[in-house]
Amino acid sequence: MMHSSNLQRLHSLDALRGFDMFWIIGGERIFHSLAKVTNAPFWQALSHQFTHPDWDGFRVYDLIFPLFLFIAGVATPYSIGRQLDNNVDKRKLVWKVVKRGLILVLLGWVKNNDLIIQPISEMRFPSVLGRIGLAYMFANIIYIYSGRKAQTIWFGGLLLGYWLLFLFFAAPGYPAGTLTREGNIASYIDTLLVPGKLLAPGVHDPEGLVSTLPAIATGLLGILTGTYLKNHFADALKKVRYMAIAGGLMVALGQLWNLVFPINKNLWSSSFVLHVGGLSLLLLTLFYYIIDIKGYRKWAFFFTVIGMNSILIYMSGSFIDWKSTTHSFFEWLLQLAGEPYNAVVFVFCFLAVKWAFLYFMYRKKAFLRV
Numbered sequence: 485m486m487h488s489s490n491l492q493r494l495h496s497l498d499a500l501r502g503f504d505m506f507w508i509i510g511g512e513r514i515f516h517s518l519a520k521v522t523n524a525p526f527w528q529a530l531s532h533q534f535t536h537p538d539w540d541g542f543r544v545y546d547l548i549f550p551l552f553l554f555i556a557g558v559a560t561p562y563s564i565g566r567q568l569d570n571n572v573d574k575r576k577l578v579w580k581v582v583k584r585g586l587i588l589v590l591l592g593w594v595k596n597n598d599l600i601i602q603p604i605s606e607m608r609f610p611s612v613l614g615r616i617g618l619a620y621m622f623a624n625i626i627y628i629y630s631g632r633k634a635q636t637i638w639f640g641g642l643l644l645g646y647w648l649l650f651l652f653f654a655a656p657g658y659p660a661g662t663l664t665r666e667g668n669i670a671s672y673i674d675t676l677l678v679p680g681k682l683l684a685p686g687v688h689d690p691e692g693l694v695s696t697l698p699a700i701a702t703g704l705l706g707i708l709t710g711t712y713l714k715n716h717f718a719d720a721l722k723k724v725r726y727m728a729i730a731g732g733l734m735v736a737l738g739q740l741w742n743l744v745f746p747i748n749k750n751l752w753s754s755s756f757v758l759h760v761g762g763l764s765l766l767l768l769t770l771f772y773y774i775i776d777i778k779g780y781r782k783w784a785f786f787f788t789v790i791g792m793n794s795i796l797i798y799m800s801g802s803f804i805d806w807k808s809t810t811h812s813f814f815e816w817l818l819q820l821a822g823e824p825y826n827a828v829v830f831v832f833c834f835l836a837v838k839w840a841f842l843y844f845m846y847r848k849k850a851f852l853r854v
Contacts, residue, residue, distance in 0.1 A: 494713065496771035497558055499784035502791030503771075504551045507534070509790070509797050509838055512545065513831040521824045539665060540746040547760050549612060549749070550702050552794075554764040556620050557706020560627055561714045574628050581624040587854050588617025591795070595802055607680040610691035613798070618696050623703030632711060635704055642701040643754040647745050649694075663746065670694035670751055688750065695752040702752075705761045709768065720777050727769040734762030789839065789846045796852035797842055804841075810834045 512534035518524075519531035533544040564577055592611025626638050649669055654660050658667035665671065665688050674682060674692035682689035713723065738747060738759030747756045774780050790797065800806070811818075814833040821829040845851070 494558070494562065494772070494776060495781055495784070495788070496768065496775040497555060498791045499775055499781075499787045500768055500771045500791070501552070501555050501794055502784075502787030502789065503767075504548055504555065505790045505794045505797060506787060506835075507545070507548050508552075510831065510835055513834070514828070517828045517831045521828055536749065539750060540663075540748050542747045542749070542756070542759060546749040546756075547763055549615075550699075550752075550757075550760040551764045551767065553616055553619055553699060553702045554706040554709075554761065554768075556616065557623055557703040557708075558710035558713070558768065560624055560707045561710040564624060564627065565711070565714065568628065577628050578625055581621055581628070584854050585617040585621025585624075588620070588795075589614040591799060591854070592617065595799060598802060604680050608683065608689075609678060609680045610674075610682070610689045610693070612691060613795075615691045615696055615699055619699035619703045622700045623707055626700075626704065627707050632708065635708055639701050639704045639708070642697055642704075643757055646698045647741075647754045650745065650751075663748070663751070665750070668751060690750045695750075698752045698754055698757050701754075701757050702761060705757075706764075709765060713772070724769055724773045724777065727765055727772075731762045731765035731769060734758045734765065736762075738762060786839070789842050793842050793845050793851055795854055796845065797838060799852075800838075800841075806834060806838060810837050813837060 515527060515530040515534050519527040535543060536545055537543055564581065567577055568574075589611075592613030592615075593607070593609060595613060596608045596611050626635060630638070650661065650663060652660050653669040654662040655667050655669060655672035658664075662668055665684065668688075671682075671688040671692065671694075673694045674689055675686060677693055678689065682692070709727070712727075718726070735758070738755045738757075738761075741755035741758060745753050745755050747753060747759050749756055771784075775784055810830065810833050814830075814837075817833060818826040818830055
């Protein structure tokens with residue numbers, strides 16, 4: 485059994501990051517294509533879980549984005565934390581964190597708009613990578629300058645403060661506490677502060693500025709988890725037990741809070757942070773138990789290869805036409821498969837091409853580090 489304080493690297497973290505990215509790079513298409521081809525209720529139900537609800541509510545697909553942010557947080561005590569242990573100057577670390585955060589914001593902007601010259605009013609600035617960058621940056625600055633107790637207070641304070649904002653304010657012309665797309669206070673503030681266009685023009689952006697505040701709490705939860713795994717000298721199995729209990733409790737709390745502040749990914753509501761935070765914790769616990777404690781690593785290699793180059797594969801769609809590449813290599817197989825199953829075969833080929841590219845990069849030890 486491996487004691488986590490001796491782990492130079494949490495192997496489960498690389499695998500979980502890859503597992504998460506797998507769904508982002510096209511894994512969900514497996515269920516969509518099977519649902520379309522078979523019309524079977526089982527595949528349709530799974531396919532439905534891999535779409536986002538229109539506003540309130542939760543589906544499995546909503547977990548993918550916050551899970552990535554949670555994982556980034558878990559890695560912090562192992563990367564930034566190790567440098568703090570070695571007495572690296574805090575200002576140097578903050579600069580490193582800020583730089584990384586801003587690069588992610590920039591990459592997110594490129595992903596949204598491509599490198600096209602256009603008026604600012606036509607550009608969309610909020611992005612998935614931008615949210616990860618900003619939330620990661622602020623969560624890490626809090627980590628660098630405060631202890632575990634203060635981080636926990638920040639976590640609770642951000643969630644409560646965010647809820648109170650909605651409770652007492654709303655967009656002009658709406659009663660306080662309004663949580664609709666048009667009437668909520670966070671989206672309204674975004675329309676005033678965010679340059680360019682929002683995803684729902686003039687109304688709302690799911691990656692807006694204000695809803696980045698509770699996303700910082702998602703990052704902090706990852707940091708608190710990583711600190712516990714790295715520094716706590718409890719027996720590894722005891723850690724698994726405590727993490728599983730904490731995860732379960734958070735899901736339950738999220739469901740309770742949902743009664744007054746609905747679980748909503750669009751607003752990154754406080755109940756959403758607890759719900760997805762609990763699920764992320766449970767997933768990490770499972771991966772940690774199987775991979776780091778039990779030592780079953782081989783099965784996870786497929787995901788690890790993806791996880792080691794997550795930003796590269798996320799950005800690659802802007803520069804590589806994966807669809808054409810897949811057709812170039814596998815058109816013969818699609819012809820053999822014939823209608824309608826060639827659509828399903830295509831998805832597997834599409835994923836295989838992406839994975840082969842990542843495996844090549846992995847073998848060359850070429851990793852896009854931000």
